[in-house]
Amino acid sequence: MKKRLWIYLLTLAVLPIKAQKLVFTPQWTAQAQFAGYYVAQKKGFYRQAGIDVEIVHPSVTQPAMSRIRQNLCQATTLQLCQAMELVDTGLELVNILQTSMNNAMVIVSARDKDPLTQRGERVGIWSVGFGQLAICMSIKEGLDYNWVRFSTNVNLFVSGALDATLAMSYNEYYQLMQAGIKLTDKNVYRFCDHGYNVQEDGVYMTRDYYNKHRDQAHRFAEASRKGWEWAAAHPEETLDIVMEYVNKDRIATNRVMQKLMLKEVLRLQVDRESKKREFRLRPDMVKRASDLMKEYSMLEHEVTYDELIAK
Amino acid sequence: MNNVFKYIRQKLSVRVSLWVVLFAALIFLTALGFMFVQSRDAVRQEAINRATQILDKTSLRVTGILNRVEVATNMTKWLVMRHPEIADSMFVYSQGMLKCNPDFYNCSIAFEPYYFKEYGRYFSAYTRQSADSILTTQGGSDAYQYFFMDWYLMPALLNRPCWTEPYMDMDMLTNKKEMVTSYCEAIKDQRGNMIGVINTGLSLNWLSQTISAVKPYPNSYSIMIGNGGTYFVHPDTTKLICQTIYTSTLEHKDTAMTALGHAMQNGEEGMRQLNIDGNDCYVFYKPLGSTGWSMAIVCPESDIFGGFDRLRRTVMTIVCVGLLLMLFFFIRIITRELKPLRRLAKEAETIASGQFNTRLPDFNRNDEIGQLSHSFGNMQQSLVNYIEELKTTTAQKASIESELNVASSIQMSMLPNVFPTCEGLDMHASMKPAKEVGGDLYGYVLNDSGLYFAVGDVSGKGVPASLFMAQATRLFRTLAAQQMSPAEICTRMNDALSGNENPTTMFVTMFVGLVNLQTGHLSFCNAGHNPPVLGGGENQGDFLQMLANVPIGVCPDLKYQGEEISTIKGRALFIYTDGLNEAENPQQEQFGDDRILDILRNTHFDSAQQVIETLASEVEHFRNGAEPNDDLTMMCLRVE
Numbered sequence: 001m002k003k004r005l006w007i008y009l010l011t012l013a014v015l016p017i018k019a020q021k022l023v024f025t026p027q028w029t030a031q032a033q034f035a036g037y038y039v040a041q042k043k044g045f046y047r048q049a050g051i052d053v054e055i056v057h058p059s060v061t062q063p064a065m066s067r068i069r070q071n072l073c074q075a076t077t078l079q080l081c082q083a084m085e086l087v088d089t090g091l092e093l094v095n096i097l098q099t100s101m102n103n104a105m106v107i108v109s110a111r112d113k114d115p116l117t118q119r120g121e122r123v124g125i126w127s128v129g130f131g132q133l134a135i136c137m138s139i140k141e142g143l144d145y146n147w148v149r150f151s152t153n154v155n156l157f158v159s160g161a162l163d164a165t166l167a168m169s170y171n172e173y174y175q176l177m178q179a180g181i182k183l184t185d186k187n188v189y190r191f192c193d194h195g196y197n198v199q200e201d202g203v204y205m206t207r208d209y210y211n212k213h214r215d216q217a218h219r220f221a222e223a224s225r226k227g228w229e230w231a232a233a234h235p236e237e238t239l240d241i242v243m244e245y246v247n248k249d250r251i252a253t254n255r256v257m258q259k260l261m262l263k264e265v266l267r268l269q270v271d272r273e274s275k276k277r278e279f280r281l282r283p284d285m286v287k288r289a290s291d292l293m294k295e296y297s298m299l300e301h302e303v304t305y306d307e308l309i310a311k
Numbered sequence: 312m313n314n315v316f317k318y319i320r321q322k323l324s325v326r327v328s329l330w331v332v333l334f335a336a337l338i339f340l341t342a343l344g345f346m347f348v349q350s351r352d353a354v355r356q357e358a359i360n361r362a363t364q365i366l367d368k369t370s371l372r373v374t375g376i377l378n379r380v381e382v383a384t385n386m387t388k389w390l391v392m393r394h395p396e397i398a399d400s401m402f403v404y405s406q407g408m409l410k411c412n413p414d415f416y417n418c419s420i421a422f423e424p425y426y427f428k429e430y431g432r433y434f435s436a437y438t439r440q441s442a443d444s445i446l447t448t449q450g451g452s453d454a455y456q457y458f459f460m461d462w463y464l465m466p467a468l469l470n471r472p473c474w475t476e477p478y479m480d481m482d483m484l485t486n487k488k489e490m491v492t493s494y495c496e497a498i499k500d501q502r503g504n505m506i507g508v509i510n511t512g513l514s515l516n517w518l519s520q521t522i523s524a525v526k527p528y529p530n531s532y533s534i535m536i537g538n539g540g541t542y543f544v545h546p547d548t549t550k551l552i553c554q555t556i557y558t559s560t561l562e563h564k565d566t567a568m569t570a571l572g573h574a575m576q577n578g579e580e581g582m583r584q585l586n587i588d589g590n591d592c593y594v595f596y597k598p599l600g601s602t603g604w605s606m607a608i609v610c611p612e613s614d615i616f617g618g619f620d621r622l623r624r625t626v627m628t629i630v631c632v633g634l635l636l637m638l639f640f641f642i643r644i645i646t647r648e649l650k651p652l653r654r655l656a657k658e659a660e661t662i663a664s665g666q667f668n669t670r671l672p673d674f675n676r677n678d679e680i681g682q683l684s685h686s687f688g689n690m691q692q693s694l695v696n697y698i699e700e701l702k703t704t705t706a707q708k709a710s711i712e713s714e715l716n717v718a719s720s721i722q723m724s725m726l727p728n729v730f731p732t733c734e735g736l737d738m739h740a741s742m743k744p745a746k747e748v749g750g751d752l753y754g755y756v757l758n759d760s761g762l763y764f765a766v767g768d769v770s771g772k773g774v775p776a777s778l779f780m781a782q783a784t785r786l787f788r789t790l791a792a793q794q795m796s797p798a799e800i801c802t803r804m805n806d807a808l809s810g811n812e813n814p815t816t817m818f819v820t821m822f823v824g825l826v827n828l829q830t831g832h833l834s835f836c837n838a839g840h841n842p843p844v845l846g847g848g849e850n851q852g853d854f855l856q857m858l859a860n861v862p863i864g865v866c867p868d869l870k871y872q873g874e875e876i877s878t879i880k881g882r883a884l885f886i887y888t889d890g891l892n893e894a895e896n897p898q899q900e901q902f903g904d905d906r907i908l909d910i911l912r913n914t915h916f917d918s919a920q921q922v923i924e925t926l927a928s929e930v931e932h933f934r935n936g937a938e939p940n941d942d943l944t945m946m947c948l949r950v951e
Contacts, residue, residue, distance in 0.1 A: 180569070
């Protein structure tokens with residue numbers, strides 16, 4: 001018996017520990033919005049944490065929400081409002097890492113109008129979600145926007161088919177600038193400046209998976225956080241890594257746009273009050289989002305901070 | 312640099328040449344500048360015309376093909392609207408579109424959700440070219456919700472048929488990417504409600520090739536941008552789809568590029584000048600039909616104006632070399648032309664050195680230099696004659712000067728330079744003529760009656776005055792020897808020197824005195840002379856108060872009246888001519904009687920000679936370098 005125990009201990013010491021596999025799906029195509037995860041992968045932070053992470057971007061046929069529902073990935077990034085919607089439908093999710101500390105959503109008006117004056121006008125909204133807060137705001141402010149769901153990019157708005165459009169300050173906002181649209185304080189409405197500052201991107205796992213792989217989840221979150229911190233300290237090298245992913249997936253973007261996006265995403269990670277990169281879900285913001293969405297019938301029941309965090 | 316200017320100042324040929332070349336350069340540059348500006352404008356206009364023609368032609372070609380798509384789509388839409396309730400016929404129409412138009416990329420006839428209830432939420436009759444066959448399928452699904460696609464939304468939202476922004480389409484079978492654009496039209500029912508959209512896709516490879524082939528100049532290239540400024544045709548393929556005309560301006564502000572982008576987006580047609588990647592370029596742009604896209608030809612300025620710039624450089628080189636050659640030859644020619652002048656200058660130097668008979672060169676020319684040489688010859692001849700005359704005159708003058716020197720010696724010998732040394736008498740006198748010979752005189756005769764002395768001043772100066780003075784001196788000595796009284800001497804002298812004896816009406820002022828050396832008694836006669844100064848007395852010297860009388864030689868038969876002073880023993884008597892009191896300094900101020908009196912009063916009498924020398928020194932000092940204006944004679948005597 002003693003001899004067998006020694007053999008077992010020796011085997012553990014000599015043989016390399018096989019890294020645990022984890023499929024991670026960011027909620028959009030390859031871009032600087034996910035720079036921290038690319039860095040963690042490229043710089044070996046995941047490997048050092050003993051996790052074999054595979055980053056699989058969503059496709060038209062398999063968006064991020066579908067992938068986690070179908071257990072095609074073990075971790076995904078979701079906006080807080082999206083996560084709450086899923087939790088409300090009965091899919092228990094755990095936020096293992098919160099990256100965004102501020103809301104990035106804006107409304108850009110065509111023809112240099114103030115979006116708050118565009119009652120009943122046609123406003124573009126992503127067909128895959130993301131617009132929950134805007135819908136609440138539209139009802140709350142009595143604007144009753146005529147929402148037009150679009151799949152991707154800003155072409156509808158640029159062609160003049162829309163009166164306004166929702167945009168992310170790190171993505172579509174710059175796409176609009178790149179399309180020659182003049183953006184001013186007047187024609188851009190920033191949700192974060194009008195009492196709708198609700199956190200966005202965070203990394204989620206199903207509670208079921210989390211409960212079975214707590215250690216792996218924590219190591220993955222820690223390595224991802226390390227990736228983001230490294231990205232903040234080395235933006236140019238990070239950009240090189242982002243462009244590798246972008247070019248591999250043949251995404252129609254360019255280095256200038258990704259540079260701007262990275263800068264803005266990193267800015268959004270700094271908490272307005274503490275001026276720090278906190279990487280935590282704020283209970284007040286969860287409450288704010290839940291109250292708003294429940295008030296305007298986007299949630300059946302309140303989704304609490306405790307329901308989302310890792311216990 | 313200073314040496315260059317000095318050289319230019321010294322060289323007439325260089326100076327004249329530089330002025331000529333400078334003016335020529337000015338004229339050349341003005342003319343060429345005008346020509347260059349005009350020519351450049353012409354070249355520019357030619358480039359504009361050329362680019363405009365190419366743009367028009369390309370636009371026409373593109374519009375022609377796009378029109379085919381629009382017409383075919385319209386036709387199919389008409390068929391669809393005839394039987395909108397038969398779902399299966401949509402597959403036939405969709406397939407028919409591509410069969411009839413093999414160059415079209417795909418065709419979708421898509422309907423609103425649940426329009427055909429038997430097909431569920433999605434119905435899109437989708438046909439596309441694939442390799443050598445045509446594939447028709449049902450296009451809509453949960454994975455491809457066409458309702459949210461631009462091509463489906465745009466015609467409804469814009470309420471008109473439209474072209475979508477080009478996009479990259481991936482053929483899953485061949486894994487080949489293709490840039491595609493779609494023409495889409497809303498399908499409406501009889502009540503005007505939208506029931507679906509018909510969409511015809513067109514590969515833009517041909518458009519890309521057509522536009523890329525537009526290359527009016529060797530280094531020019533063409534671009535095409537979409538509604539959002541995205542590059543769909545660009546020689547740098549990394550920019551295709553990925554970048555817009557504004558991308559570079561996000562990092563580095565470029566107002567010219569931004570303005571071009573806006574102009575192209577707004578469907579304007581025109582030309583702009585801007586710097587692209589460090590090269591100055593002309594950009595000619597024009598919208599492509601009703602698509603909202605815009606095409607531009609970018610022509611580097613060096614290409615457009617390459618020929619013109621070469622011509623300009625060549626012409627400027629020729630002009631510069633020509634001007635330098637002009638300067639060189641002008642200097643050479645002017646130097647050659649001025650060579651006689653230099654020789655003439657050299658000969659003039661020789662003449663100036665005294666060689667008046669130097670033979671002047673004959674240049675055998677009738678121009679200005681010939682005339683100058685001729686005039687110079689005349690001048691030389693005149694100079695030779697003048698020098699000869701000058702030589703004669705100088706010799707004559709030397710002779711006269713020699714004679715005058717002799718006359719001066721004779722005159723000075725007539726005046727005593729040795730004075731009596733008898734006991735109780737101290738006497739000294741001097742005469743300094745203003746010219747070689749003077750008209751002043753002094754003299755003394757010592758005999759039993761006492762000491763006769765006289766000081767006189769003949770009117771005028773020079774030789775005539777000296778001759779008159781000689782006559783007067785001789786007369787004084789003769790008459791004094793006869794022991795006459797001073798008044799009688801003056802009367803007799805006047806008789807001798809006036810009337811017919813004096814045709815030149817000259818006269819002489821004189822002071823004649825006789826002093827008894829024992830008693831100091833002074834008898835004197837003043838014939839119009841300056842009053843002498845008698846030392847001693849209350850004021851330590853005063854002008855002698857006496858009768859004026861008329862100068863000798865003025866009026867014949869005049870009897871002069873004498874005067875006397877009982878004794879002048881111990882008192883110095885100073886007699887002088889007007890060369891003393893009327894001596895002038897450079898400011899033409901006169902020495903004056905007061906100054907004489909002042910000096911004499913303040914001079915301690917050591918000897919008669921010392922008094923004379925003191926006054927001579929004071930006058931010299933007063934004149935301060937001014938030439939003497941009259942003869943100066945002084946006499947001083949004192950009886951103890």
